[in-house]
Amino acid sequence: MEQNLLKQAELKTTKKRQLLLFLLQKQTHPATAEELHEMAKSILPINLSTVYRTLNALTEKGILIRSIRQDGKAYYAIAKKDHAHHLLCNHCGKVIPIDTCPLSELEEKLEETTGFRITGHSLEFTGLCPQCLKEATDKNMKAE
Amino acid sequence: MEQNLLKQAELKTTKKRQLLLFLLQKQTHPATAEELHEMAKSILPINLSTVYRTLNALTEKGILIRSIRQDGKAYYAIAKKDHAHHLLCNHCGKVIPIDTCPLSELEEKLEETTGFRITGHSLEFTGLCPQCLKEATDKNMKAE
């Protein structure tokens, strides 16, 4: 499994990379480089630089998602594509999907601060798509 | 105006703090400590530490909002309380307001990457409020 992901990313299969991917797959929440390093080095010797380099490589290949939280640290998780939001054009009704969801982190924080158990969310942006924006702009220019 | 905010925060009114608040009020987008320092020092001599200390103090007092972006830097803006989202309980219908909106930064990024002009958004979390969560948990425990 870890091997598939590494081949898919065109990265050499090494014990350390396999271990990091294995640990990431076990996590229920995103983890920091330092946390992963702590977990990994109790299993085999590994340098923190290697952890950072591996996480960067996997993030660049799209295998991982990195998000910087309000504590200023980077958190890593296996990328999953099962969640989507979209942009909705007020004028022509066009819908443009967004490939990331910025809310999981916020949800965790809200659960902590409010005691609310969050099970879902809805999020929609409205505005003008590039074409309608251009039309609107052209119209305004004529009107001037 | 800057003076009012400082008095409200129980901080001494100094030229440097007034200047930083003045600059923050002029911004259309959140700014970093370094950006504010660049702007400020062209007007009067000010140390970067002073900028950081001032921004921290004002953030702690709730005068400013700080958000850490994906570039790992802290961005500061005058706090405004004109925008709200809420948590909606699936069970009892209770509504709990959330006092921050995490989306302005995301909107900027989406505008850049999609060319979409975003003019608004809707966001709603659903789940169970603390009371309903407790009831649900109690019920499950009896059932076991």
Add this chain to the structure above:
DNA sequence: TTACATGCAAATACTTTGCATATAA
């Protein structure tokens, strides 16, 4: 064999802090 992975130490970027001096209240 050879290009890529790793360890180690040093460097970087952003932010914080200790201490002496300056200034608002």
Add this chain to the structure above:
DNA sequence: TTATATGCAAAGTATTTGCATGTAA
């Protein structure tokens, strides 16, 4: 006058990088 603000230099934290060595393909 006195508590707080500031400058300066040093330290802290998360992350990156150069270089020599190790290892998967």
